Amino acid sequence: HFRAVYEHAYPADELMPLTCRGRVRGQEPSRGDVDDALGKFSLTLIDSLDTLVVLNKTKEFEDAVRKVLRDVNLDNDVVVSVFETNIRVLGGLLGGHSLAIMLKEKGEYMQWYNDELLQMAKQLGYKLLPAFNTTSGLPYPRINLKFGIRKPEARTGTETDTCTACAGTLILEFAALSRFTGATIFEEYARKALDFLWEKRQRSSNLVGVTINIHTGDWVRKDSGVGAGIDSYYEYLLKAYVLLGDDSFLERFNTHYDAIMRYISQPPLLLDVHIHKPMLNARTWMDALLAFFPGLQVLKGDIRPAIETHEMLYQVIKKHNFLPEAFTTDFRVHWAQHPLRPEFAESTYFLYKATGDPYYLEVGKTLIENLNKYARVPCGFAAMKDVRTGSHEDRMDSFFLAEMFKYLYLLFADKEDIIFDIEDYIFTTEAHLLPLWLSTTNQSISKKNTTSEYTELDDSNFDWTCPNTQILFPNDPLYAQSIREPLKNVVDKSCPRGIIRVEESFRSGAKPPLRARDFMATNPEHLEILKKMGVSLIHLKDGRVQLVQHAIQAASSIDAEDGLRFMQEMIELSSQQQKEQQLPPRAVQIVSHPFFGRVVLTAGPAQFGLDLSKHKETRGFVASSKPYNGCSELTNPEAVMGKIALIQRGQCMFAEKARNIQNAGAIGGIVIDDNEGSSSDTAPLFQMAGDGKDTDDIKIPMLFLFSKEGSIILDAIREYEEVEVLLSDKAKDRGLTGILLYFTSWDSGEMRESEPSDIDYYYHPAYGRPHLLIYWRSLEGELSFSHYL
Ligand code: DMJ
DSSP: OHHHIIIIITTSSEEETTTTEEEOTTTSOOOGGGGGGOOSSOHHHHHTHHHHHHTTOHHHHHHHHHHHHHHOOSOOSOEEEHHHIIIIIIHHHHHHHHHHHHHHHHTSSOTTOOSHHHHHHHHHHHHHGGGGOSSSOOOOSEEETTTBSSSGGGOOOOOOEEEHHHHHSOHHHHHHHHHHHOOTHHHHHHHHHHHHHHHHSBTTTTBOOSEEETTTOOEEEOEEOSSTTTHHHHHHHHHHHHHHOOHHHHHHHHHHHHHIIIIIEETTEEOOEESSSTTSBSOSEEEGGGGGHHHHHHHHTOHHHHHHHHHHHHHHHHHHSSOOSEEETTOOEEEOOBOOOOHHHHHHHHHHHHHOOTHHHHHHHHHHHHIIIIIEETTEEOOEEETTTTEEOSOBOTHIIIIIHHHHHHHHOOGGGSSSOGGGEEEOTTOOEEEGGGGGSSOOSOOOOOOTTSOOOSOTTTSSSOOOHHHHSOSOHHHHHHHHGGGTTTTTTOOOOTTHHHHHTOTTSOOOSOOGGGOOTTOHHHHHHHHHTTEEEEEOTTSOEEEEEOGGGSSSHHHHHHHHHHHHHHHHHHHHHHHHHSOOOEEEEEOSTTTTTOEEEEEBOBSSSOOTTTSOOEEEEEEEOSSTTOOSOOSOHHHHTTSEEEEESOSSOHHHHHHHHHHTTOSEEEEEOSSTTOOTTTSOOOOBOOOSSOOTTOOSOEEEEOHHHHHHHHHHHHHHSOOEEEEESSOOOOSOOSOOOEEEOTTTOOEEEOOGGGEEEEEOTTTOSEEEEEEEEOTTOOEEEEEEO
16 A cells, blocks of 8 residues: 555655545645645655554665655645644654664664754754744644745735644654754744643633634633544643653643543543533534544553443444544434544554453454455545445545554554564654653753642542553453443444433533423513523524524523523534435445446435335446436437436436436436536535425436546446446445455465455556455465456
């Protein structure tokens, strides 16, 4: 896969694994903030440098470092995220440097190395510094690599807000840069930003919000959790203590941790709350980024909740094959995509290290099997567009090689498999390795000592030391198992709970004066209660009513709080109702040669015709209808008879197209968008409505594809003529069936039958023909492959 990146993507920032090319910013449709990680600086190459050494690919590492030094330009006129550039690029260069000097010292590889990666890191560090030019010391979220900030050419610097993690995840890389180079300014800036966030914590709850105004220091989003927007701020407080040995970081971490365990942790769940009202849940769903938290709890030494949350997450994964980007408290999919995030693998690795329980190896095996089965595509691994349908996105983020590969490899590696002692390093949030000896190098910044500012916490076990899990739980697998046991069916046995968390948020015990589901706008008693709670009713012209709450207009602060909860419940209820009316996406899977089911396209459903979630999938060859818009009787019924007809969107109702192809004998239809360039990567799911009349006469399934996905089928027809697809609600298993190989050992003659994972199809557009791949393990345990046309 490293090779695939070099072959198809380099020097682009990322690999597009479905189309086997590089993602160059500006040449692809914008994906919004996600693209801010791309700085035209060969992101994936830099982000995966130290992974190569961990995987014992020292020669490849040496080549990759030479490529970085030869080709990478850090002075591009591109606006990038300060956070992403820090964790991925600065962290990648520093991780690469850390292992380069380690290798050089060993005497075999990297003998020519003269701190060149560190010099690049320093150059990049100076490029990021102008972002800190704010009164608060919190950095701007974005910077132009060439022009810095606020100059007209910079096209950035007008932002007022940043996320807590964005401002609070710098200290490891910046301090390492200072200590490696002796230039103290980086560590100073990162410390100042952290000090400011600490000052701004909500004093009664000790929690921080998700976004903060970089000029005034006011919290912009006052919800608080351990996932998106905050996650690595907590991680860096604890790890800064480990790397820098500064007690104040540990004290801050412990204060926050106490608040997290008091309010956010609702084992096995971790639920966002409001910083000012921490007993009030802010959401009824969790995001996938919080899956790193059990790993952090291991570092903290709080193993029990780590095991519980990890187990809950694993069950969600078993249900959907991957962790959806967000899922509800009753474990339904909330956001269906999964960009191959590594957080769960990371926690699995740390839990295995802490407990020695082989259960975590089984978990790792499942992760690898699912990746191979569902995400592996011609040129790499593709992000899941929708875990429910198994459809892909043409995306492989750099963290997949930087983190996922590293953690999964380390999970199964023995000490001897790694050519250096991994315990001498700390993992950054992007899994880059920084040596612990930095704590005693260039310590020009004075350590803060304990001050009265920190609350005394009942955390006596763990206040000052990193716990040694070998002593706490001396590799006793039963310990972890006994914690998991009661949670065995927590996900499967959970019934849809709808708005349960909001209900539970009425924790004070007092009966809520009015429930959202009972509310009737015509009931005068209800209107009276609303008024008391500070909620006013606005009648809109179209007959709908809008509710607005002003706490100040409530009869008392308790009524205001009830009003807030009522509004929250109302929001949940209406979003749930909206969701119920929405049909889930469908999948079009190309099953014929040379795709063999590996390409799965996200398709929009129709509100009429055969419901694919209730019936077996429909399989057939595709044929374009004539006329292509399908708006009149087809002139080529013989071509579409018994096939799945392709029709273009536009000029008449979807139902009319469906009737015309059905009359011609088609067994299904795919409507392709006529808006050129549209794609399910950038547009929300599209649902085909009926024509307002009875559509019961339409018996065939109809699906909708945006133009980019549609053109994959049209291109396939042009190239292979016969293209067979499967229309379904979920992609079916792909891979080879019916081929059995026998492997014979060269030495002993011992023979074994191939397993499904030994064989794969591989299709590379450049070769134009499929390859059959056979994997085998040599006596030395090395995995190799061979391909035949
Ligand atoms: C990574 O880039 C880092 O782990 C970051 O802290 C947040 N998550 C992404 C991967 O999901």
